[in-house]
Amino acid sequence: MIFILTKQILSNWINMIISHLPSPRLKKTLFLFCSYAAASCAVIRAAFAPGIQRSSIAVPTFLNAVGEDTRKTFFSKTLGVTSSFVLAQADVFWANPAFADIYEEEFLKTGRVAVPMGVSGQAGKSRPETGIVLRDGTEVSRDTKTGNVLAEVVLDNVLTTSEDPIAVLVTFTSPWSLGKGSLFDVECRNADTGDSAFLSLSNKANRKSVEELPTTFFTKSLFSPTGRFSFYGQPSDIKVKKSYMNGKNRIIELSFSILSQSTGAEIPRTGIIAATIPEGADEAVMLVASSTALRWSRVTEKDCRKTVESFNVSNSPKTGMKVRAKERNESLIG
Secondary structure (H helix, E strand, O other): OHHHHHHHHHHHHHHHHHHOOOOHHHHHHHHHHHHHHHHHHHHHHHHHOOOOOHHHOOOOHHHHOOOOOOHHHHHHHHHHHHHHHHHHHHHHHHHOOOOOOHHHHHHHHHOOOOOOOOOOOOOOEEOOOOOOOEEOOOOOEEOOOOOEEEEEEEEOOOOOOOOOOEEEEEEEEOOOEEOOOOOOOOEEEOOOOOOEEEEEEEEEOOOOOOOOOOHHHHHHHHOOOOOOOOOOOOOEEEEEEEEEEEOOEEEEEEEEEEEOOOOOOEEEEEEEEEEEOOOOOOEEEEEEEEEEHHHHHHHHHHHHHHHHHOOEEEEOOOOOOOOOEOOOOOOEEO
């Protein structure tokens, strides 16, 4: 009875410590260490307990094979069993709500996960599609001192019969650095927390103004099956809290839940969308700033609001240079 009570107290104490660790890697390491230690102690206790024969220990039958009666053989076999036990318990670990968002957090921070999913990891998985295409010959830039971000984006031209696209200059200010790698189009993010702000393009607006469009028009585009938040499945529990105009920009405040890769658990996030339709275009350029719901209420709401308020889209100055879309060869991750 005392042993069971002590075990329960230690288990609760360890879970409390793990849940407060800042790093997912530290959480996993400590959990596996504790599981291995606990399993080893249980086996050793049973093996050396007075009056208990090895044959009464609940271990696989191969440990009781004829001719293997030494404790040395017993422990060498037990080592393998214990290791298997720890690995099997990893599923229980990730199912714990305290850790359900570890993989998803890491994906939103870095664009990849430390532990591959399935047999082939992320190799061959399609990259999220935001619809953002840069103008040929340009790059996304961010001033590290001011946080000002500049990108020249190509859109379909609906004012003339010409098939040539139009170019618009998109600017905003972000406290987070630019995301690097094939996963990102125009995105700023906090590599430690997963707070982010990225550009996305809507579907065709059918010549309606940004003010006339329903909120579902924007959420449908943002949370499409191939969207930025749908890497492991489409977001759910989408709730629009506010929708209003701020100058020429449509502002939508909302909450939603994304899926965890490891357990399928839903991870609540809160965000703000700023959207506008540039002159000569029929698609809305959207800036989406968001973070986990827990961080939003404590830290990030102010940063996200400032980022969205700085959002501006204007037509690029006309020059003698032809507007062409920049080629993007990397459509798959891996």
